[in-house]
């Protein structure tokens with residue numbers, strides 16, 4: 625599976641505010657770039673923290689892109705994937721609507737009733753890991769469902785875990801020119817952090833592009 629992480633951060637590295645309120649960090653051009661990445665993916669993934677904070681749809685917004693997908697035999701929208709160890713995704717969440725297929729990755733610790741509620745809401749539930757979702761194991765399950773190109777949008781907890789598990793192939797990050805601040809505000813990679821410099825993931829910078837009021841940095845991982 626090819627895993628592409630794409631996110632937008634403020635110049636001080638924040639994904640949103642300390643209240644975890646969604647902010648438009650990038651502008652029209654970058655949202656269009658993100659839409660193109662979604663259209664090129666088999667599935668778009670977030671952590672349950674993003675679902676609870678933003679209630680995103682994760683769908684392709686541009687009609688022509690959806691039409692192109694449909695005419696090449698793909699569903700108009702990529703599937704949605706939520707990493708959600710304890711099945712906390714609300715049944716009314718937008719990611720569970722009929723616009724696309726949705727996979728919810730849970731762990732063995734998830735409550736049976738909560739899993740059933742997700743299945744009743746139309747999700748396909750993939751179980752991997754004891755307490756927390758084992759991302760590598762869950763990705764094997766997704767591959768069995770035909771997911772080869774996975775785009776991950778965040779948030780910072782999930783992105784850190786993907787780097788820690790060495791599952792990231794490509795990173796693109798829009799760096800805007802706003803300062804959000806706040807030690808509690810989510811950053812691109814949160815989690816426990818890497819303590820040993822020997823374990824820092826080293827990326828290869830492949831491109832720098834000016835866009836809107838910021839820059840898009842592209843890396844191979």
Ligand SMILES: NC(=O)C1=CN([C@@H]2O[C@H](COP(=O)(O)OP(=O)(O)OC[C@H]3O[C@@H](n4cnc5c(N)ncnc54)[C@H](OP(=O)(O)O)[C@@H]3O)[C@@H](O)[C@H]2O)C=CC1
Pocket residue numbers: 630631632633638639640641643644645646647649670671672673674675677678707708709710712756757758759777778779780781782783785810814
């Ligand atoms: N600017 C941007 O581009 C973006 C910004 N955001 C912002 O990010 C914020 C949300 O980020 P954040 O709070 O970090 O939440 P995340 O979206 O990263 O979700 C984190 C949750 O995912 C669940 N999870 C399941 N398995 C794993 C695993 N193996 N590793 C890590 N997490 C796992 C955990 O909950 P559990 O233990 O219950 O499973 C965890 O708390 C929001 O404010 C949102 O607006 C989000 C996306 C893009």
Ligand SMILES: Nc1nc(O)c(N)c(N[C@@H]2O[C@H](COP(=O)(O)O)[C@@H](O)[C@H]2O)n1
Pocket residue numbers: 630631632646647648649650651654655658670674678679680681682683777778798
């Ligand atoms: N690329 C990008 N730039 C920003 O400025 C952002 N705030 C985000 N956020 C992501 O977009 C999701 C919303 O998606 P829908 O419009 O609901 O489809 C949000 O949840 C973040 O993942 N991204």
